[in-house]
Amino acid sequence: EPEVTQTPSHQVTQMGQEVILRCVPISNHLYFYWYRQILGQKVEFLVSFYNNEISEKSEIFDDRFSVERPDGSNFTLKIRSTKLEDSAMYFCASSRERNTGELFFGEGSRLTVL
Amino acid sequence: AQSVSQHNHHVILSEAASLELGCNYSYGGTVNLFWYVQYPGQHLQLLLKYFSGDPLVKGIKGFEAEFIKSKFSFNLRKPSVQWSDTAEYFCAVRGSGSARQLTFGSGTQLTVLP
Numbered sequence: 001e002p003e004v005t006q007t008p009s010h011q012v013t014q015m016g017q018e019v020i021l022r023c024v025p026i027s028n029h030l031y032f033y034w035y036r037q038i039l040g041q042k043v044e045f046l047v048s049f050y051n052n053e054i055s056e057k058s059e060i061f062d063d064r065f066s067v068e069r070p071d072g073s074n075f076t077l078k079i080r081s082t083k084l085e086d087s088a089m090y091f092c093a094s095s096r097e098r099n100t101g102e103l104f105f106g107e108g109s110r111l112t113v114l
Numbered sequence: 115a116q117s118v119s120q121h122n123h124h125v126i127l128s129e130a131a132s133l134e135l136g137c138n139y140s141y142g143g144t145v146n147l148f149w150y151v152q153y154p155g156q157h158l159q160l161l162l163k164y165f166s167g168d169p170l171v172k173g174i175k176g177f178e179a180e181f182i183k184s185k186f187s188f189n190l191r192k193p194s195v196q197w198s199d200t201a202e203y204f205c206a207v208r209g210s211g212s213a214r215q216l217t218f219g220s221g222t223q224l225t226v227l228p
Contacts, residue, residue, distance in 0.1 A: 033215075041220070043221075103160075105157045105159070107155075
């Protein structure tokens with residue numbers, strides 16, 4: 001069964017550093033998403049991406065965050081000038097259609113900012 | 115904006131017990147409703163969804179959920195749980211327009227004792 005894969009599974013970084021979280025969505029999917037879950041809190045929407053541009057983003061997705069699809073397979077989330085409050089589990093997801101809401105999630109990348 | 119409430123944070127059951135997990139949402143328009151499950155060490159995966167039609171929807175592994183519009187509820191049920199159902203369960207809602215992205219509840223951890 002095709003699946004969304006994410007790397008790294010755990011990233012530890014110093015505050016102020018830049019991190020890149022990588023995702024390989026399911027190959028025939030066209031819509032890509034990042035969500036995050038701070039420990040003990042809800043899974044929150046960050047951004048959706050389609051046709052090489054951001055479709056929607058939440059207020060969490062400030063100008064330190066960026067997404068990119070540098071090639072035909074990877075979908076990356078970059079966080080510049082990391083803050084302690086960026087520590088969370090980051091989930092990548094993809095879907096074949098836009099409005100079905102049937103997202104396929106990766107296993108997550110845990111980011112720890114020290 | 116929509117919101118989702120899951121009132122049970124942790125539910126502990128013995129095998130063969132019946133399960134009902136509560137989910138209430140707030141949104142003024144038409145909604146799509148979902149239950150996702152996350153087994154230990156695995157990714158979020160779709161359990162079942164409601165878009166329209168029969169308000170009683172059946173999902174994988176014997177789970178079902180009933181959409182009661184008047185109560186803004188979408189409770190998850192299973193008549194007889196198994197140890198393998200131990201997981202975290204997330205209710206999610208998707209509205210329309212600016213509320214188009216999935217909004218998750220805080221999750222319910224289900225532990226089934228053998």
